[in-house]
Amino acid sequence: MKTSWSLAIVTAILGVAPMTAQNIKVGTFHKPSIVVAYYRSQMWADFLKPKMAELAEAKKANDIKKAEELEKWGQAHQETAHQQLTGEAPIANILEALQPAFPDIARKAQVEIIAADLQYAGRTVQTVDVTDLLLDWLKADDRTRKIVHDLRNSPGHN
Numbered sequence: 001m002k003t004s005w006s007l008a009i010v011t012a013i014l015g016v017a018p019m020t021a022q023n024i025k026v027g028t029f030h031k032p033s034i035v036v037a038y039y040r041s042q043m044w045a046d047f048l049k050p051k052m053a054e055l056a057e058a059k060k061a062n063d064i065k066k067a068e069e070l071e072k073w074g075q076a077h078q079e080t081a082h083q084q085l086t087g088e089a090p091i092a093n094i095l096e097a098l099q100p101a102f103p104d105i106a107r108k109a110q111v112e113i114i115a116a117d118l119q120y121a122g123r124t125v126q127t128v129d130v131t132d133l134l135l136d137w138l139k140a141d142d143r144t145r146k147i148v149h150d151l152r153n154s155p156g157h158n
Contacts, residue, residue, distance in 0.1 A: 027111035027130035028118050031091060033148040034134055035084045038094045040147075041138040091116065101137040105130050 038044055051070060058066035083089035095116060102114050109130045121127060135145060 023124050023126045024113070025109075025111040025126045025128055026118060026121065027106060027109050027114035028127050029114075029116070029129065029131040029134055030148075030152055031087065031116060032085055032151055033131050034094060034098075034138075035081065035091060036147055036151060037135050037138045037140045037144050038097065039081050040144045041140070043097060043138065098134065098137070101134065105133045105137065108133055 051073065055067060055070040055074075058070060080089055080093075084091050084094070106112070106114055109128050111128050111130065114130060118125075118127065131148075135148065140148070
C-alpha cells in the first residue's frame with residue numbers, strides 16, 4: 001500500500017504518469033514470396049546475365065570444361081533457389097541483395113526493425129507485414145504477384 005501512495009504522490013508532484021512499455025514495430029515478410037519475387041526480378045536477371053554470356057562464349061569457343069563449370073554453377077543456384085523456396089536453405093544472398101531497400105521500407109512501414117525470422121514476440125511487439133513493399137521494391141510484375149498470391153494462399157505456405 002505504501003508503494004502505491006508513494007507513486008501517487010510522485011505522479012501528483014511531478015505531473016507525470018508512470019512509464020509504460022512502448023510498442024516496438026517490427027517488419028516481417030513472407031519468405032517464400034520474397035524468394036519467388038527475387039528470382040523473377042530484374043535484379044536477379046542482371047546478376048545472371050554475365051554468367052549466361054560467359055556460358056555462351058565458352059560454348060562458342062568449344063571450352064567444354066568452362067561450359068560444364070558454368071552449367072554446374074547454374075544448376076547449383078537453381079537447387080539453392082528451390083531449397084530457399086521450401087525453407088530448407090537460408091536466404092542470406094537475397095537478404096544481402098535487399099539491404100539497400102530496408103531503410104526506405106522501414107520508413108514507409110513505420111517499423112524500427114525488419115526481421116526475416118521472428119520466433120517470438122512479446123506483447124510490446126507489433127508486427128507489420130512488409131511483403132508488399134518488398135515486392136514493390138523488387139518491381140514484381142503482375143505474373144509474379146499472382147504466383148505470390150497463390151503461394152501465400154496455398155496450404156503450408158501462409
